[in-house]
Amino acid sequence: VHLTWSRKRALKDATDRQRVLDRLQKKLAKPSLLKASLKRGGNQYLTLDIDTDHCRLDEHKIAEAEQYDGYYAVMTDRMELSTSEVVSIYKGLWRIEESFRILKTDLQARPVFVWSDTHVQGHFALCYLSLYMIRLLQHRLEQQGMNFSAEQIMEGMHNPLALVQGTYPSMVVTPTKIPQSYLEMAKMLELPNLMTNMTLTQFRSATKLDLSVNLT
Numbered sequence: 001v002h003l004t005w006s007r008k009r010a011l012k013d014a015t016d017r018q019r020v021l022d023r024l025q026k027k028l029a030k031p032s033l034l035k036a037s038l039k040r041g042g043n044q045y046l047t048l049d050i051d052t053d054h055c056r057l058d059e060h061k062i063a064e065a066e067q068y069d070g071y072y073a074v075m076t077d078r079m080e081l082s083t084s085e086v087v088s089i090y091k092g093l094w095r096i097e098e099s100f101r102i103l104k105t106d107l108q109a110r111p112v113f114v115w116s117d118t119h120v121q122g123h124f125a126l127c128y129l130s131l132y133m134i135r136l137l138q139h140r141l142e143q144q145g146m147n148f149s150a151e152q153i154m155e156g157m158h159n160p161l162a163l164v165q166g167t168y169p170s171m172v173v174t175p176t177k178i179p180q181s182y183l184e185m186a187k188m189l190e191l192p193n194l195m196t197n198m199t200l201t202q203f204r205s206a207t208k209l210d211l212s213v214n215l216t
Contacts, residue, residue, distance in 0.1 A: 002074045002083040010070025017065060021045060021057065028055060095135075102134070102150050103127055137185065144188050148181065156181030162203065168215045173203040 024046060045065070047058040074090050081089075103109040109127040111120045134150050141148050148156075156179050163174040175194045186194075192206040204210050 002076070002086045004072050004074075004083060004087055005070045006072070007070060009072065013069040014066070017045075017062070017069075021062070024057065028057075098150065099131060099135070103131055106150070106154060107131065141185070141188055146184060146188065148185070152181045153185070155179055156185050162211070164211060164215070169200065169212070171200055171211075171215070173198045173200060173211065175203075 024043070045058055045061050046055045047061075048055055074086050076086055078086070107127045107130050109124060111123045114120050114123050134153050137153055138148060138150070160178050160182055161176045163176055165172050165174070174197055178194060183194075186206075191208075192202075194206055195202065198206065200210075200212055200215075204212075
């Protein structure tokens with residue numbers, strides 16, 4: 001068993017408990033609604049006074065809970081791992097769970113509209129490639145001190161639009177609906193700034209997208 005303590009987690013534990021206590025204080029005005037659920041969730045901090053038949057906050061239980069603020073225990077059979085290694089692995093589990101959710105929901109990995117073996121394999125290959133690009137971009141952003149969720153990255157890549165006007169090749173491209181997440185990612189990747197009106201060449205330089213492929 002690896003036991004850790006974190007000042008940040010201790011503050012969170014205390015804040016979460018205080019939020020529960022504040023909510024219970026409001027409920028104490030109607031004790032009859034609390035009797036049936038004294039053991040549920042935050043109601044563990046309540047006790048029923050037999051003499052008065054009223055609920056009240058149990059200061060002993062609150063003080064006992066405070067002793068464990070910031071502590072976290074992880075059990076493993078990998079005896080060769082250090083505490084820091086165990087904690088690092090455990091913290092990474094949520095990314096695995098999130099990756100499955102992204103594949104299933106956002107990237108629609110379930111091959112509903114494809115049925116042949118080659119099409120299914122190609123579909124999954126594209127989904128995993130997309131997931132890899134999202135995670136790689138997250139890593140690059142974290143190295144720059146920027147924490148972007150997978151949803152923010154996908155929003156930044158999916159929402160921007162480009163209005164193309166004129167006749168080829170003398171066309172004017174006007175970027176629209178550009179979210180802040182895209183601008184920050186573009187800055188991190190050292191891409192040129194977007195302008196209100198751009199030539200096809202300028203747009204390709206700024207976004208790495210060649211619109212002429214679909215215009216010729």
